[in-house]
Amino acid sequence: MDYMTVQVITPNGICYDHHAYFILLSTVDGELGLLPNMIPTIASLKIDELKVRRIDDEKHVDWISVNGGIAEVRDNLVTIVADSAERDRDIDVTRAERAKRRAESELQEAEIKRDVDAAKRAEVALHRALNRLRVSGHR
Structure with missing residues (x-):
């Protein structure tokens, strides 16, 4: 095959x-x-x-x-x-951009509060949003 x-x-x-x-x-x-x-x-x-x-x-x-x-x-x-x-082709770019901004804001807030768990969650959310935006660029 x-x-x-x-x-x-x-x-x-x-x-x-x-x-x-x-x-x-x-x-x-x-x-x-x-x-x-x-x-x-x-x-x-x-x-x-x-x-x-x-x-x-x-x-x-x-x-x-x-x-x-x-x-x-x-x-x-x-x-x-x-x-x-x-x-x-299925990625909603506007939604992914909002998710990116939200994750960046949450990451900044977590760093100010020195909340390690919240920072890790925000980093993962940011990574996912950036990945979706990168993939959407291949259209």
């Missing part, structure tokens, strides 16, 4: 399901490029973008914002299970 099936699954169901020649994802240990006929692999994902080079056209690339999760590769099926994920 010269391609893989890619499925991105969230608690809301399957948000992406296509065939691909190549997938690039960011794991907690670094970037991982996937090609057809890879050995079985399981990896923890970071909050980052997922790049999928589709089989219908060499230049057709889908970008997906993934907020952490797990990737499993087996028998040319790549399954990504994440808390949330959005394709570039």
